[in-house]
Amino acid sequence: MLRSGFRRFVPARGRGWASRLLDAALWLALWLPPASEAALSSYGRAKVVAFAAAPLLAVAVAVGRRWPLAALGVPVALGxxxxxxxxxxxxxxxxxxxGFLAGCRMAAARPVLWFLGSVAVAGLPLCVVAERDLWAWPGLLLTLLGAAGLPWLLGRYRRQHAELARLGWRLADRMEREQRVVAERTRYRERARIAGDMHDSLGHELTLIAVRAAALEVDATLTPDQQRAAGELRAAAGTATARLREIIGVLRADDEVADDPVAAPPGESAETLVERARASGLDITLERRGETAGLPPMAALAVHRVLQEGLTNAAKHAPGAAVRVRLVRTGKPPAVTLTVLNSPPAAAPLPGVVSGGSGLVGLDERVRLAGGVLRAGPAPDGGFELIAELPATAAPPPRAAGDVSRLTASGRELTRARRRVRRQLTQAVVAPVAALAGILLLMLPVSLASSYFSVLDRGAYDRLTVGTPREEVTPRLPLFTRDGPPDGAPAPPRGQDCVHYSTSLMSADAYRLCFVRDRLVSKSVVEHGP
Incomplete structure (x- = not known):
């Protein structure tokens, strides 16, 4: 992420060096704390781990862009x-x-969740065997949640925010293109209106010319040659009027609505449409329930157009997919429902096919004017579903025009992006709270188990002898140590490694055993302070 932001200010020839410098600075910043502690500490293990951390962190930085989860595993292993x-x-x-970089660089969340969950589960036997302290496991869970889990969620939110910003720019570009298309369509419609005006004015003038020529054709004061010329002029005016009507008819807008509703083309039933599409290679199944004849003209035309558009879209955007058409008529209330459902595409969409959803918007308007409702969107199995519900009797008043963004590709993409952002935001808030609540719930059984398995028998305590090596003392001790000394207990002697065990299950007192160089040097009973 830092690299992408830095690229804007670095020339193309120097980007490689800039990236290496950023990686080196990151490695140095991450290795400096353990290196400083190793230089000041006399603890042997810290020095060994710090020296091993230098090359391992360098490798993590180097492979972090390609394998961010492997890079996250390096500090976990070192810790x-x-x-x-x-x-x-x-x-x-x-x-x-x-953790933050893994959230920014990885699109899938499941691998990171599996990794963190595996570390959490493996931490329980590790704490039991290595630390002999059951309370170390909740500490591991809290550290994993706070140091790695929360930064990872923040990185995921940052990634989602960046994706939403990129999507916004894409949608803005698409809207700009659509506005240009709308402007072109408006200009064409205006040209069609101008052509209509020309037809009306010129047709009127040509009609007047034809009428005058007809009057001259029958005028007895004219010679036969003059009457014949007037007849030719009348015929030419009629021919020009007819040709003008044909040309202007071609220039008229396709979506102009006539005064009377237009019925579906004769012979174009649902079976005819399906058979013609099936002959072109589509795998179509038609299911009809109830009689759909006798529909109102607007409803019949809407059914025809929805079926036609649904089959066209399936052929363009889901080639090779099976298409299922259901045409059902119900009695209460009288209505007809058309469903066009295609399965996930078996091949890539046809090259050059781009859809902004304008066809679906037009269908929605047609169905609305017929008193029905149109729904379109992804099907549960991954395909696409187009459903039109129309009245089977006299059409009620059209419903109010609603938001058609759900029918456009850009609108559906924006809706999905908003859902992802809301889901990511919910995860960023709920997941840490749920994990913290789970850790707190785990502390109750951990406390009971730790209290039960950290009780040192009085007889075993009495048989312990000062000076005994630690490897001989350990088999006589309980499985776990107590969770710290009792409240008010004195500090352990300087330079001694002391552990505490409970005297009984319900007692607040403890036995303290202190070791120096893996040899028992003292044992005592520490009572709970006031």
Whole structure:
């Protein structure tokens, strides 16, 4: 993401060096905390892990653009190598950065969720075996959620926001093209109106010329040659009028509505349309229920146009897909429902076929004027469904014109993008809260198990001898240690590694065993303070 923003200010020839410099700066920033701690600490494991972190973080930065999930696994492995409960702030910046970058660079969420879930599940036996502390597991879950989960959700939201911005620019470009198309259509309609005006005016004048010529043709004061010339003039005016009507008829707008409703073409029934489309290679199944004859003219024409448009769209945008047509008439209330459903396309759409949804918008207007409702959109199985519900009796008043953006490709794309953004925003808010609630619920059984398996028997405690090596003491101890010393307990002696075990299940007191160089040097009973 930083690289894409930086590219605008870097010449094309220097982008490679700029990218390498950004990667080097990121690696140095992520490795600096563990390197500083290793230089100041005398703890051997921290030094080893810090030296191993240098090449591993470099590899993570290098492969992060192509394999962001592998890059996220590097700081997780380094943190677990240092502490089974991941409570190592040295690698939290790397966790946050690679988690955020994984959210920005990965479109699918499932791989990251599987990865984080696997780390969380594997952390339980790791805490039991390595730390012998069951309370280390909730700490691991909280660290994983805060250091990696939340940055990943933030990165996903950032990615979705960027996609929505790009979609907005695409839609703006498409709207601009559609506006140009609308402007061209308006100009053509105006030309058609002008042509109509020419037809009316010129036709009137030609008609007057023909009438005058007819009057001269029968005028007895004229010679036969003059009468014959007048007849030829009358015939020429009539021919010019007819030709003018034909030419102007071609120039008229296709979508001009006549005063009377136009019925469907004679012989063009649903079966005829289906058979003609089937002969062209479409796999069509027609299912008819009830008698659909005798529909109002507007409803019959709407059924014809919806079926025609549905079959045309299936042939253009879903070649090779099976098409199912259902024409059903119901009695209460009298209505007819036409459904055109195509399965997912078996091949890519035809080359050069672009649809802005104007055909569906026109169908919606036609169905609305007939008193019906048109619905169109993706089917549950991945295909496309077109449904028209029309009255089978006298048409009621047309419903008010509604929002037709659901019928256009840009409108459907914008609706899907808005849904994705809302879903991502919901996940960004609900997922951390749900994960935190789950961790809090897990603490109850963890507390019970830790309390039960951290009780040291009094007899076993009495048999422990100061000076015994740790490997001989460990088999006599409970499976888990107590979750910290009792409240008010004195601090452990300096330089000693002390662990605490409960004296009984319900007691707040504890046994404290202190080791130096893996040898038991002291044991005592620590009572709960006031």
């Amino acid at each position: 677990l190598a240092l502490s089974a409960k991941l409570f190592t702030p040295l690698y939290w910046p790397a966790l946050a950065v690679f």
